[in-house]
Amino acid sequence: MHTGPRPSRGGRHRGASKRPGKLSVSLDRFTNRGETAPADPVLSVLPSAAPDFRDTARSTVATFAAGGTCSSWLVNRIADEVYTPLAASVDPGVLAVDQPIPFGDSICHDVVRHRTDAVSLDLSTTRDPVLAAKADGFGIKHYAGIALRNPRGELIGSLCGFTERDLRTDMTGWLRALDTQGVSLSRSLSADLQRAAGDRRADLDAARRSTDATTGLPDRHGWGLLLAREEERAARLAEQVGVVLVDLGTVFTTRSARRAAHAVVETAGGRAQVARTGPRQLGMLVGGGSATTVSGIAADVGEVLRAGGTNAVTGWAMRTRLDGMIDAWWRAEDALLTNRSRALQIPHAR
Template sequence: MTTTSPTPLSAALTPFQNLAEATHQTLALLHNRLGFQLWMVTRTEGNDWIVLVSNDHGYGVEPGQVFRWCDSFCSRMVQGFGPNIAPDSRAVAAYLEAPIGQQVEIQAYIGMPLLRPDGHLFGTLCAIDPQPQPDRLHHELPFLQLQARFLSTLIEQDLQAQEMVRRLEHAQLQAHTDSMTGLYNRRGWDLLMATEEERCRRYGSPATIFVLDLDWLKQINDTLGHQAGDQVIMAAANHLRQTVRASDVVARLGGDEFAILAVEMAASDAESFAQRILDSIEAGGIQMSLGWASRDPRHSLQTTIATADERMYRIKQLRQRAASHLPTFCSYPASRSLRDPMPGSV
């Protein structure tokens, strides 16, 4: 049987390979149809406004750049203070007062929210131009709403698919586990960190890393024996495993050091999660030093874990200096007065 090359029409209807290609083509279509020097798909996380995809013809904005959400036109549009379409944005008080307008020349604006199925804001589809645009742009509102809904649907489907991929990755890396605790070992941790970093960059996703270290393990080994020390390690691992969410990664990095990669966890949720971890550990009579850091969109997860590790050791040193007696396994409470203030992000 012979095969034929696709016709120009069928080639134009070939499905996109991935979300990135579909988004790039959508922004190109919008630019060709409506003009505007810059089109973007963004994500909001706290006060970070992260550029995921851009179609730029003069502003010099690239994917991965991060701006202040509260400075943007889009933050005002989402709150209802300004319209979705502003052919002359200087005529809209909310946009005229926006700090971003003082940083770059903006005289026309389009903004559409990108929503999750539960109505929460994912980000925006938006465009700006240094020149005013024709008033007939208002007639494009139904078309723009449709494009925003399509993008929201594609993003949501891709996020759900990535969650399934994440679970498959976890299952496939079961071979990279620590023989004593059953948690991921250093190799498994490194592999899962690399794949999660790629997701963070692609979707602007948040993540938080917690680093924990057992206190007094050397003293326990020296006074009660290594078998008692192993029991402490295994008990700590069980408490961590029972505390985290199904999507999180828990690893024993070596010796008495553990780490948790909490995916899709923003800095605003990290402190309460850290408290839950410490409460679970304390309930088992185990004492650990904990430090955490949330990923900054400008940096990587490797930077994040380095910051979390530094904070953990700072706490550990404080606890050791304050200790006046040798604790024993299952008999000592953690000292709440020595806990870190838990600063938020890298």
């Protein structure tokens, strides 16, 4: 049973729904919108604080690339076992910017995951068969890099360089530069991620300017604003974002709808932004959360609502880089319809 506004699928390029009365879901329509050894690099490459991590990352790879040691320098975001290059020097041959791969497939996974210091490694002589296979697959012979960590010591990214040729350079100065810049990038990225949490609270306040009278939650227009803001944030920081949709099931009165909405907000506990997306449907955005977190929230909400006497059903999906938040919303609704059909033991036509 369709319980809320459904985005237009319309092929790979998604835009606004053309059905009368449906919410426009096109995000851009929302108004709130050489072989010689180089000299040692300067250790203090960039100041320790920068207003935007992407700018810091781009400046870093440009500065390191100018030194001429490695043919490719990358600054990467690591979140929920996903590895996404956010900035790269002029040679794009190793990995593409904004093209995520499983973290386990990266060389950083094997080299810097458990280290806090910078490392330089001749991959042509490694005895690790997994690492040797990755080096051969990427076509590189030398790696230098450092992990980026937040103040709690958690891995949030990496800075690394590759070269496809034998490297006959004293890397002592470069390792010092990597250590220094690793601290700078860690601070910058940590600050941006911390700022994102505050931005989400501000976005929710802005979304409440268009409020559903029954529940007091943002309505469908507020939901659109939340989607647009989260898309920008996810694209900039390679954040993991999930969408959870909740079919409230048997809700006959204004009071029961308000009570169910309150239960959803309480169960989310600040982990998600909640809006009313249809007469019997609520939408939840989980920014910065892993798939495990998103699926857990969906399960918790469904359990609480069913314990309260409704036949509520949930569906969830994660944003992907290729399709963005609108596709995540569509896939969450598809999952919701599938789960509803299963609950009613009615085959869901696909």
